[in-house]
Amino acid sequence: MEFNPLSPEFRLNPYPFYDMLRTHAPIFFWEPWQFTFLSGYEDCATLLRDNRLGRGHFDDSMAPASQKDLVRMQADWMLLKDPPNHTRLRGLVYKAFTPRMVEQLRATIQTITDQLLDTVQAQGEMDLIADLAYPLPVTVIAEMLGIPLDAREQFHDWSNALALTLDMTDDTAVYDQGSIAAARFTEYLADLAEQRRRSPKNDLLSALVSVEEAGDHLTANELYATCALLFVAGHETTINLIGNGTLALLRHPDQFELFKREPELVKTAVEEFLRYDSPVQMTARIVLEEMEYKGHTFQRGSQIAFLLGAANHDPERFENPAQLDITRQKNQHLSFGGGIHYCLGAPLARLEGEIAFTTLLRRMPNLHLAIDTPTYTDNYLLRGLKSLPVTF
Numbered sequence: 001m002e003f004n005p006l007s008p009e010f011r012l013n014p015y016p017f018y019d020m021l022r023t024h025a026p027i028f029f030w031e032p033w034q035f036t037f038l039s040g041y042e043d044c045a046t047l048l049r050d051n052r053l054g055r056g057h058f059d060d061s062m063a064p065a066s067q068k069d070l071v072r073m074q075a076d077w078m079l080l081k082d083p084p085n086h087t088r089l090r091g092l093v094y095k096a097f098t099p100r101m102v103e104q105l106r107a108t109i110q111t112i113t114d115q116l117l118d119t120v121q122a123q124g125e126m127d128l129i130a131d132l133a134y135p136l137p138v139t140v141i142a143e144m145l146g147i148p149l150d151a152r153e154q155f156h157d158w159s160n161a162l163a164l165t166l167d168m169t170d171d172t173a174v175y176d177q178g179s180i181a182a183a184r185f186t187e188y189l190a191d192l193a194e195q196r197r198r199s200p201k202n203d204l205l206s207a208l209v210s211v212e213e214a215g216d217h218l219t220a221n222e223l224y225a226t227c228a229l230l231f232v233a234g235h236e237t238t239i240n241l242i243g244n245g246t247l248a249l250l251r252h253p254d255q256f257e258l259f260k261r262e263p264e265l266v267k268t269a270v271e272e273f274l275r276y277d278s279p280v281q282m283t284a285r286i287v288l289e290e291m292e293y294k295g296h297t298f299q300r301g302s303q304i305a306f307l308l309g310a311a312n313h314d315p316e317r318f319e320n321p322a323q324l325d326i327t328r329q330k331n332q333h334l335s336f337g338g339g340i341h342y343c344l345g346a347p348l349a350r351l352e353g354e355i356a357f358t359t360l361l362r363r364m365p366n367l368h369l370a371i372d373t374p375t376y377t378d379n380y381l382l383r384g385l386k387s388l389p390v391t392f
Contacts, residue, residue, distance in 0.1 A: 003030065003037075005168050011380050014281065015322070018310030027296055033168075035284075035303050036296075039310035041317035041334070047293065048306060048338030053285035054082040056301070064172075070165060070179035073186065076225035079233070079341065082288075089226060090344060092211055092218060096144065096204050102347040105140065109352055112139050113359045121363065125370060128388040132360070133242035134235075137352055141234030145227055146196070146203025151188065158185050159232045167381045168282075182228070189224040204230070230345075237279040238349045240384030242356050245273030247388060249357075250369045252324045259326055260365055263358050269326035270353040275333035276324050281309040281383045283337055308334045309383070364392035 001020050004010060010017050021028055021039040028037045038044050047053060058075035060068055074080055078089035095101060116135055120126040134156075142152045161181035164174045193209050200206040205227060212218040218226075249256045259269055284305045287298045298304065312333045313321040336343035343349070360367065370389035377386050 003028065005030075005380060006170075011378070012376065014309060014380070014383075015313060018307060018313055021307070022310060022314060027294065033303075035305050036298065037305045037307055039307045039314075041311040041314035043294070044306045044308065044311040044334055045338060047285070047304065048283075048334070048341075050291075050339075052287065052289050052291045053304060054288045055080045055086075056082070056286035056288070066172075066176045067179045069183040069186070070162075070175060070181075072221070073162075073182040073225045073228060074165075076219075076222045077229045078226065078344075079229060083340065086340060088217060089222065090340075092208065093204065093226065093230065094344065096207075097344050097348055099347040102351055105144075105348070106351060106355070108143070109136070109140055109355050110359070112136055113355050117359065117363055125389065125391045128246055128390050129239065129243050129385055130387060132356065133239045133246075133388075136242070136356060137235035137238035137349075140348070140352060141231055144204050144234070145230060146192075146201055146205040147231070148192075154188075155185075155231055156235075157181075158228075159236065162228065162232050163236050163382055164379055167379045185228045186221075186224045189227050190220070193220075193223060233343075234345055234348070236382050236384075237343075237345075238352050240279030240382060241270070241273060241349060241353050243385040243388055244277040244279060244383065245270070245353065245357065246360070246367075246390075247369075247374060247385065248273060248276050248324050250367065250390070255324050255326050256361075256367075259357070260361050263361065265326050266354045266358050267350075268328060268331065269357060270350055271331040271333065272324060272326050272328050273353065273357075274335040275312045275318070275328075275331055277383065278309045278312055278333070278335040279383060280335060280337070280381065282307055282381050283341070306334075308337070367392045 001017060003017055003021060018039055021037065026038065026040040026043060028039070030037060038047065058071060060071040060075065063071040078086050081089065113136055116132050120131050138152055138156060142155065147155060158181035161177045165178035192205065196206045196209045197213065200210065208218060208223050208226065212220060212223045249259065259265060282305055284303055287300055287302045287304065290300050291298050312318070312335060315321050336346045368391050370391050374388050375386045377384050
């Protein structure tokens, strides 16, 4: 087997390649991209918390003119920042995503889920992605931010374009399209922020606008970039959690029947879906100072890629990792990353998943796949399905 993360075979099913890497080259330098890939759980968990690794500094002076808007926006994403700026930006939005604040959204999420299923219930069939997995988290994060209903579809298109720029690709058109999306996101959010300055509402955008007006903690560009990032991250991964998790259940009838009999297993089930086919397969860091690890020397400025999907299938950490087990205990997967960049929206994604799966199985207990081979999106890093036709 040849390791090539750009190959169609790898993108369709990366797990056999992960097994190969963990067995033969758990710390593997890939010459074409000058990346070091980590595939073992211990290595990933350890170095994700190592403060000698970080995001580095953005320099837009070398970016083509067609990509300037993208580079400028991503330079203000907390996801791609180091302390102290990362700490400052994360602190401004953290309170909205604490487990206590997220729990207050339970009734809203349940209502949205029921309304979406009401729409298709009588049809006896649906596309689980288009009819549930996509609109649920999009509606939730848009309402949290205060995005008008008529703009949400456009936001999703821009979000997709930005998400593709995070993938492993050398296609310049991806970055050009992402830059166009960044510019349009910024233009729209600037107008919306101005409306909130004149007439604040009970939403996250209004709260961030009030901070930006104070002038000490948030610039206007950071405001727009933060809102765009929250929209992208707030729904792209949850779509994949619901889609990948449902597909895994339907391919494991014993687990599907167990879940129906014991819906109280939902919390361990969601953690297992996150581990089994992780919505985020990889994250990366830059070496901030020369360092050694397990006999390997990493030069300052070199890049390390953490294969989270591989770590989540490491047999040294998980018993029978290739088996779906919704009762799995001590399931400390790395699907939300680790260290200071641990996913801010993890409590929200978990709650949306719990409500989506329990409601789906309660209302549609005879759910079946309507297709043998579902197709995946063309994004390795955010692993998810284009569609998932089902009958019920």
